[in-house]
Amino acid sequence: MSDTSMTTLPIPAGLRSDEQAALADAVAILEGTSLPVRLASLVGGSVEALKRRLPDSVQRMLDGAIRRALEGAMQAAMRSDPKRNPTPLSASWLHRGLLAASGAAGGAFGLPGTLMELPVSTTLLLRRIAAIAAEQGEDLSDPMVQAECLKVFALGGRDPAEDDAESGYFALRIALAETLKGAVGRGLGALLPGFLGAIASRFGAPVALKLSAQAAPVIGAAGGAAVNIAFLEHFSSIAQAHFTIRRLEREHGPVLVKAGYEAIRRSA
Numbered sequence: 001m002s003d004t005s006m007t008t009l010p011i012p013a014g015l016r017s018d019e020q021a022a023l024a025d026a027v028a029i030l031e032g033t034s035l036p037v038r039l040a041s042l043v044g045g046s047v048e049a050l051k052r053r054l055p056d057s058v059q060r061m062l063d064g065a066i067r068r069a070l071e072g073a074m075q076a077a078m079r080s081d082p083k084r085n086p087t088p089l090s091a092s093w094l095h096r097g098l099l100a101a102s103g104a105a106g107g108a109f110g111l112p113g114t115l116m117e118l119p120v121s122t123t124l125l126l127r128r129i130a131a132i133a134a135e136q137g138e139d140l141s142d143p144m145v146q147a148e149c150l151k152v153f154a155l156g157g158r159d160p161a162e163d164d165a166e167s168g169y170f171a172l173r174i175a176l177a178e179t180l181k182g183a184v185g186r187g188l189g190a191l192l193p194g195f196l197g198a199i200a201s202r203f204g205a206p207v208a209l210k211l212s213a214q215a216a217p218v219i220g221a222a223g224g225a226a227v228n229i230a231f232l233e234h235f236s237s238i239a240q241a242h243f244t245i246r247r248l249e250r251e252h253g254p255v256l257v258k259a260g261y262e263a264i265r266r267s268a
Helices: 003-008 017-030 035-043 047-052 056-077 091-108 110-135 143-155 169-178 188-215 220-252 254-267
Strands: none
Touching: 017 220, 017 254, 035 188, 035 220, 056 110, 056 143, 056 188, 110 143, 110 188, 110 220, 143 169, 143 188, 143 220, 169 188, 169 254, 188 220, 220 254
8 A cells, every 4th residue: 555545544444444434424523513503594693693682681590490401301311211212203203303392382482481491302302312322332321321411412512613623522521521520330410410510501502592592583483393403403413423432432442533533623
């Protein structure tokens, strides 16, 4: 093989071709368009215009509302098997239909309805995230895996435009892992207090834009459903990418996978 072909190979040779493709897809998702930009495009306004729609009183209480929604979602989503599906629909279409209905109900009543709907939509999102984790070989009975499901809300809340070089996906994973130190073996309750704060701080930005978009009188039920579908598609993609990387790390080790990730990101 010539030196030229060696220098153009972006991924360590320890990964099979299908694994290289899966990793490349994950990088494209995690380094792609942020959810705030997608939402602004969806409702036909700028991010700043969306932010101005949210009353100051709501912005002040949003962090606590998000923490409560995340805690309730974690308890409700894991109470039964997230993969269980009593309908003939696929799991992805079931979650899509439920989230559309939830968003429609919230959007029909503007901001108050959307605030009431937030815990429901968060739980549905987390159940979809957990189902994706299980598909990638994760053990959902492990509290640390449950924490990884919650991490998706933070990973999906970051804006790739804010990060450079070594910061970004892996830096955020490390930061979130720091909040879990000493919690191993102590159950889900030990994970929640400090960890939820770290998740909420990242998840808060897209949630604020969701509330702002659905608070607009012209959005209504149809717009509320569309916003929730946008959330589902975004966080499902983030979950697929995150748990694909974790699967590859279990098989090949984190060093090789991170090297491959960074090589792809730099060559993009």
